[in-house]
Amino acid sequence: MKQRIASVDIFRGLTIALMILVNTPGTWSSVYPPLLHAEWHGYTPTDLVFPFFLFIVGTSIVFAYRNKTPGPAVYKKIGIRSLKLIGLGLFLGAFTLSFPFIEPFEQIRFPGVLQRIGVVFLAASLLYLHLNWKALLGLAAFILLGYWVWMGFIPLEGQVPTFDRAPNNWANYVDLHVFGTHMYKPDYDPEGLLSTLPSIVTAIFGIFTGLLLLSERKDKLRRMLFTGFVLVVLGHLWDLVFPINKALWTSSFVLVTAGWANVLLGLIYYLTDVRGMRFGSLFSYAGANAITVYFLSSFISKLFYMISVGEGQSVHGWLFQTLFVHEGLPLEFSSLLYGLAVVAFYLWLGWWMYRRKIFIKV
Template sequence: MRERILSVDIFRGATILLMVLVNTPGTWSNVYAPFLHADWHGYTPTDLVFPFFLFIVGTSIVFSYQNREVGYDTYKKIIIRTLKLIGLGLFLGAFLIRFPFIKDWESIRFPGVLQRIGVVFFFASLLFINFKWKTLIGIAITLLILYWILMTLVPVDGVASTLERAPNNLANWLDVKVFGSHNYKPDYDPEGLLSTVPSIVSSLLGIFTGLILTSKQEKKATILMGIGGSFLIIGHVWDLVFPINKALWTSSFVLVTAGWANLILALIYYLTDVRKMEFGSIFRYAGANAIVVYFLSSFIAKVMGQIKVGDTSLHGWLFQTIYVHDTISMELSSLLYGLTVVAFYGLLAFVLYKKKIFIKV
């Protein structure tokens, strides 16, 4: 059995806990800028979180399916896991705490984070087990260039396409046509249909990193840093004509986020797997049950937001009662609430890990 690469577990766990942090501030009205998404073009540290997770999904695919016989059972497991992820995502989008415990059909959001993870996992897994790495590189490049062409050259309803949030943005237009009222917003969805195509490449780039980590190459950290730096340069150059944009998951966004992922993972790999330094255990615990931590944090946050306490929710009441004080800013209060939530799920992950409870989704 291949020895586990600790840096991958730490990276996955840190990503999922950061995802919890940025998703559960005390109040969305007062959040430090780095913990918010970019308004449209550009990116913040928060915009790195989701692509980091898709990236490490790709890396984990290598560990799961490399050098294993591929047959009916393999495809069956891939399909079952995909359906579980999509099902959990749809459940989160539809759940209400009051009878009949489900939203009106017209207000249920179809796309979502878990749905995208499921779809990306499905296609990235199938591509990995059926094609060699050189072919995968060609597929990744083709998809990124094709998406660029589609988003910038294909007219929408006879009008020249735009990359702004507008009716003649191809990705936005397609989401409205396909999903209608089932989008995140009336005019677009950040986990929309067309933008899922380049998000698959985010996972493919993680696969290439996984292949390097499991290879007999020496100085793997140096190689990953070189790749990461190259992705950053190419992505920022591409940004000049195809802006970095998370909502549209532009090709430049794919490269820039994969660049940062490689650089950070390379550093963690060097410190933990090469130098054998002991740190980041809490992240490793969270990484062992990453989807469970994300799902529970999203589900419980949703429940707390629906339980009424006076003229606010249980979430709002806890925040106002415990964290809001005249002596500290609202932004700091909001951050402290989020850090408390992260600490709770970090502790939960620790207990699950120590009890050897690993819930596979």
């Protein structure tokens, strides 16, 4: 019988809810600053959300594969799941309502959130199956230090490299030359190729926490909180020479986000698994079908922007203007209410699927 740790399920579902919230405001022109990404360097609460999900992917890998023996059957299962995630991400990027329902090839974005989840899941699962925690720690340090050296010290076509959004930024340079027009922006992609390397370390930190949670240690909470505090401090110190940056997924960003993930998961662990409080069950229901809920939210949101209801207004715009925009309410608040309503719907959907024992494994 598999050991269930309530806090892990709640954390996963909470992260999905936050991903939906920050991705679906009523209008992007009026959003409270904490619900927007940092323009470049630095971070906001929104910048924590995606790394939190990759972190809990790593934690979940420990639960899923701790009794698995590496071999063809396990590799096949991991590979198929990774390809499904990548395929769903490519579908989201390519879908359009115009026949043949695919964007012109040169406009299709190749990287994306689900694609990165698929690649990180593949790499982290294989690493967990074949390396002990000491080897994983050594590899994580090697990647983070190596990424810093690559990004900050190796000349790029005779120029001094930069961490700014510029042609002589290594991550932007690699993405532009590999993906060309298939990127989020003409000069960079927040889920780009080179920055995927440190994002794997985010999942590795999640693996460490998963190993701790399944251990027989009595001081799990203290270790999670202490580890989180140390990582946040180290990340901010590294920020002095390697800026915290989500778009580049810098090494300092990895440490800071993994630190905050440990702190938040530790607090939820204390409330649910230590104190036994019935807290956050609604999030755990959504977490049971996390990828399905996220995919549906992204796909339906895209449809709502594409489908017109007349006079050039989309379904999204009509719903927002009709139901949420009222005289006397700040537009930012109306925009937030729309996002919260969308989150509420998908939390209900997660609950409905859970109650009917519908679990779609991606």
